[in-house]
Amino acid sequence: MALVTGAGRGIGAACAAELSRLGMEVVRASRSGGLLGDCSDPEVCKGWVARTVERYGRLDVLVNNAGIARDGLLMRMTDEQFDEVLSVNLYGPFYLCRAALRYILKSPAGRIVNIASVAGLSGNAGQCNYAASKAGLIGLTKSLAKEAGKRGVTVNAVAPGWIETDMTENVPEDAKKRVLERVTLERAGKPEEVAAAFDTLQGSGKVRHFGVSNFNPGQILLLQKFVRQPVLANQLQLSITNATMIGAGIHVNRLDDEAVNRDGGVLDFCWLHDITVQPWGAFRCAEGVFLGHPKFPQLNETLDKIAARHGVTGTAIAVAWLLRHPAKLQPVVGTMNPARLQECLKAVAVWLSREEWYEIYLAAGNILP
């Protein structure tokens, strides 16, 4: 569910159309179409958010696009000219972010995108008010990104260059020419191109593939409803001493504790849907690291015995134990120690027998039915 302001025309209309094309419900708000009102009024902003949530029960994406320009040289710029631009371009997004954030935080794929401008980055003669509002919006965006990022919501600003819309229609030809001379493509961009860029930003950020961390099957399905890019990886805590997701599969439908399905069968789900499970905490136990830990004498003895048989260390065997699982796990090892990494790499050449795999599993205190 997305709320796009200034979606009556221009870039906002194109963003709204692109979001619809991607399968999202979109509420359009502007002075000229959709929910009508002025975003420089905090009550209007609250009302737009309230009506969206009342109608759809949620809000996942907010695009702050509504904006105006009232150009003029600073010496001649009136207070009203300055205030009006700041009110729409900066205060409006602030009011909307404030009203919408509590709902967006509940979304599995919360996104806020603020349409700024290159003028906010480099300034523009005759646009002190406009450039100040967009520079302010970029600052607001970066700060809110830090606040909301912890809760999984991304906040980004898009700074378009010259885009031919009603807003730019009245710019004098010579000014237009001067701007276009500075554009690498030497032509104006199109609103659809902004929407496509927005899609890229929203969908995949700056990464090649899209993955998640600690998601259960329901959460992955919910996310896929909104994100076009396929989820290719799921990082989950998994090790010999924290193997509940393996245990649940082994103990299906039994009355013992091991049968408790704590994760919605995430291991099988990911395997079935070609989502690579990337175990993190491969050596972790509640007390730290199980390798050499006095709480796991039998496990360490077994690891050392099998390690000696394969000519590697217990570290490599702990990784090989994960690699031997048929779901083609890809362990994630968070170490800055090159020697440990080299040890882990040796696991690639170790192929544990089934007997060895289960011997290790049992030595860690796991049980079999």
Ligand code: NAI
């Ligand atoms: P536009 O003038 O074609 O459309 C602006 C939209 O915002 C309209 O739907 C209008 O109703 C709405 N709006 C204006 N004031 C409003 C208010 N107080 N409350 C609610 N809605 C209001 O403009 P365009 O070109 O599509 O620009 C959209 C955004 O992109 C603006 O924030 C603008 O600053 C930014 N931008 C535009 C560039 C361009 O070259 N066109 C370049 C860089 C940024």
